[in-house]
Amino acid sequence: MPALGSAGFQPAMRTGCPRSPMQAGSLRSLLAFKFMRTLEQTVERLCEASRKDFANPYELSWPETVDPDEWYTSPELISLHGTNYFSELSEAQQKRLSFLEAVNFFSLNIHGEKALIEGLARRLYEKKSGIYSDYLHHFLDEENKHMVYFGGFCMRYAGKVYPDKKMNLERDYAPGEEEFLFFAKVLIFEEIVDVYNVRMSQDERLAPIAREINRLHHRDEARHLVFGRQIVSELFEEYAPQWDTEVLQGIRKYLEQYLLATWKEYYNPDVYRDLNMTLPYDVSQNAFEQEATRAHRREITRGCTGYLLSHHILENEPYL
Amino acid sequence: MKSETEIKADLRDWIVRKGKIQAEEINDKTPFLEQRIISSVQLMELILFMEDLSGNAIDVKSLKKGMLRDIDTIYANFFTNTA
Numbered sequence: 295m296p297a298l299g300s301a302g303f304q305p306a307m308r309t310g311c312p313r314s315p316m317q318a319g320s321l322r323s324l325l326a327f328k329f330m331r332t333l334e335q336t337v338e339r340l341c342e343a344s345r346k347d348f349a350n351p352y353e354l355s356w357p358e359t360v361d362p363d364e365w366y367t368s369p370e371l372i373s374l375h376g377t378n379y380f381s382e383l384s385e386a387q388q389k390r391l392s393f394l395e396a397v398n399f400f401s402l403n404i405h406g407e408k409a410l411i412e413g414l415a416r417r418l419y420e421k422k423s424g425i426y427s428d429y430l431h432h433f434l435d436e437e438n439k440h441m442v443y444f445g446g447f448c449m450r451y452a453g454k455v456y457p458d459k460k461m462n463l464e465r466d467y468a469p470g471e472e473e474f475l476f477f478a479k480v481l482i483f484e485e486i487v488d489v490y491n492v493r494m495s496q497d498e499r500l501a502p503i504a505r506e507i508n509r510l511h512h513r514d515e516a517r518h519l520v521f522g523r524q525i526v527s528e529l530f531e532e533y534a535p536q537w538d539t540e541v542l543q544g545i546r547k548y549l550e551q552y553l554l555a556t557w558k559e560y561y562n563p564d565v566y567r568d569l570n571m572t573l574p575y576d577v578s579q580n581a582f583e584q585e586a587t588r589a590h591r592r593e594i595t596r597g598c599t600g601y602l603l604s605h606h607i608l609e610n611e612p613y614l
Numbered sequence: 615m616k617s618e619t620e621i622k623a624d625l626r627d628w629i630v631r632k633g634k635i636q637a638e639e640i641n642d643k644t645p646f647l648e649q650r651i652i653s654s655v656q657l658m659e660l661i662l663f664m665e666d667l668s669g670n671a672i673d674v675k676s677l678k679k680g681m682l683r684d685i686d687t688i689y690a691n692f693f694t695n696t697a
Contacts, residue, residue, distance in 0.1 A: 458674060459658040548653065549657065551653055558658065
């Protein structure tokens, strides 16, 4: 396939986007021009980085079995950490839970990346994606590779991927709303995951395979987050002035609910059921409501919420 | 196993709590998704609640439009074999 270079910018030019601010003549055109220039520069840098630094997911060294004496999730990142549910478990049970939570974490990533790949593939060579179509190729390629090792871990050692419980309902959107929400949701999901990846890749208590998967994922996600933060803020800057108060408030409420829903997936009753805990749904609900787990979620999400607040995408700190 | 009345009452309580509305604002035929009392991002929580209530796993991918329309529909689709 020929190198695309900066050709991704061309479709937008052909479809009538302003070539310079002088030609624009309106604030909206000026913003659109600024948006394209800044994003185009970021996309070029990220494409270059993706071409130079990519991981081969097929060369991981997989142990035959998981060792029940090892940790697979950092204890402090386990959903029940800080609650009586966790302290009342034996160390062997805590380690078993750390394995099941790793399977859940990797399952969440698979489901998140499946939805992401669908959305990114739809945007390839669409007019409005002209500026960043080049980077979508790398984004898609890297997300697919991530699922190779996430799925590899889940299927090899647990024989399953925890099922996805999320649903999407079709509805009408204001201009730009669907595009903005797609990238904003991706960003929220990946920001939380990346904090976990960074911490676990550095945690020497973890089994080497768990550390390595987290390290590999963070290596690519760091680039995806740069792209995500840039496109989300610039889409918001472009479209928010066109949204009336009701649409804007609806978007903010939706993002707050999405943050909450994303976190709830970390408290999966199926995991507690697999650990043979009684009333796994109640465990999930009660653990989520405790101050210790709320403080944990606030701390992990601080970077993400700080970004959303500083760009006025959210007005108030969400209740997590 | 809970009775039909108890299950429907539990579902109503859940919708009132999560939708932050008054109990008298809904009945068993209120289309709570269509009226945006519950949003699409809250559906995962509803599914988990229904699984706990029925004791059965729900395959989200097999759900069709309208199966979660209102409390009566949910009861007919997910609880009639277990209630």
